[in-house]
Amino acid sequence: MIEFDRVSKRYDSGRDALRELSLFIEPEELVFLTGHSGAGKSTLLKLIMIMERQTRGRVIVNGNDLQAVKGGGIAKHRQDIGVVFQDHQLLYDRSVYDNVALPLLICGFEHRDIGRRVRAALDKVGLLDKEKSNPEALSGGEQQRVGIARAVASRPKILLADEPTGNLDPALSAEIMALFRAFSRAGVTVLIATHDLALISRMQHRILTLKDGALVTGGGRD
Amino acid sequence: MTKAGQAASRGTSKVSFARRFANWRLHHRLARRDTLGRMGRHWVSTLLTVLVMGVVLSLPAALSMGVLTLDAALAEVDRGDSITVMTHDSVSLAQASKLSEELASLALVESVSLVSKEQALTELSQWLGLSPEVLASLGNPLPHSISLRLTSTQPEALQAVTDQLANNPFVADVLLDMEWLTRLQSIALFGERLLWAFVAIALLACLLIIGNTIRLAVENRRQEVLVTKLVGANNAYVIRPFLYTGFAYGAAGGLVALLIAYSVKYWLGGPIEALANSYQAPNFALRFPIPLALGLLLTAVVLGIVGAWVSARRQLKLIEPR
Ligand SMILES: Nc1ncnc2c1ncn2[C@@H]1O[C@H](COP(=O)(O)OP(=O)(O)OP(=O)(O)O)[C@@H](O)[C@H]1O
């Protein structure tokens, strides 16, 4: 469950990235977030991750007001969220396997369990044969899929994805979207920021449209 | 998936203590392996940092060896007759010997020796190369004298005894032989203060070295730290490898310092022994006791960990959004 209550975000530069934004996303719901470049999609996701703090308003995730989440609580909060970053954010000093295993290790999964889950996640994104490679040796699309595998491996309660299909061909994009949909059916809240209007318009899910930091459509509870 | 099933499969909340402990140990093991791997891969800079720390720490170590040796030497030095008491002319030998017994019973006095005016005359004549009869014919101007050897060589103790003697009606004069002692003690005090100054400087230098090394390490791994935190690691998790790095630098630096200190001891050992023999002081030798060595090592390790902790915390605060 994700709720924004009249949230505004002004960066230190003075730029208003979000303006008085309110929205509500049910658990088990899959929602797309779209809008022009610079509309504030990444900013919205960063607020949910507590990578940035809102300037005004309230962000509530799984019943917790994020303003009150501090220190060690931030780490706990992030353990419940899987994120696919727009710029991958992989670690290039270790293998694909170790990248995907990192959140599992941090969350405290058992050793055997980690191996099983990492391979399952890599299998889902079609990269099982690359587990020993260094991410640097992978194509942009492959790196993106490693990021997706890392985000889903721990089966988080919430899945955020920022342009997860930006570097993928249509067939792969459709596969990844199907993967996300399966997650939402399994009870995961999924929020996907994307430009790929053609793809999402076929998918019959709620679409939030941002324009200059304000919500144009899709904010309510339907 | 049910709520309960989710919680169980995710393993973050409601996990047994044993499981959490095993996990904690795993994280430590990984941090250690990571640290060792990194130090090995950057062995040149690792070695340089360790050597710098070792050299810095060896300065107070070597100096403390000097101070301890000097202290031991001071205790060893024959205290001689620290105070000489001259009696009035009118005091008889019997009275003088009674006085000497009284003095011998004082707590600060270790032993006394009475020299009668006749003995003194004989000694003087020997020293002058004249026969005692010749001197005696001139009349004996010398008083009886009592030499005191004290249990302590502290100037305060000497002063206390002197003050006591000055009030005694039999006593004409008290000769203090404390100049050289005071001087020696000043040197020892100077050495001690110098040592503490060096200790303070070395501690500060080590903290700065470790702090800067860790600061650079965090800066170099900024991306890794950020990503690790984004996938749910807390500060303890990301700081752990840096603490192990600080520990390793401290321990290795401490060992290098010990190596230097023992080399110095070995190198100076020969000349010191020759010197000691020439003064017939067989117990006079360079001292660098084991507890001091262990203390040095422990200090180095603590410095490493504390320096790393402070620096890493600070650096993490800087790269965090608030
Ligand atoms: N760290 C920052 N400091 C200052 N301004 C920022 C920062 N991050 C984003 N902005 C600004 O906030 C606005 C929204 O940025 P955001 O990244 O949320 O857009 P976006 O919708 O994700 O765009 P894109 O589709 O290109 O990824 C932009 O105008 C951007 O310049």
Ligand SMILES: [Mg+2]
């Ligand atoms: Mg963006």
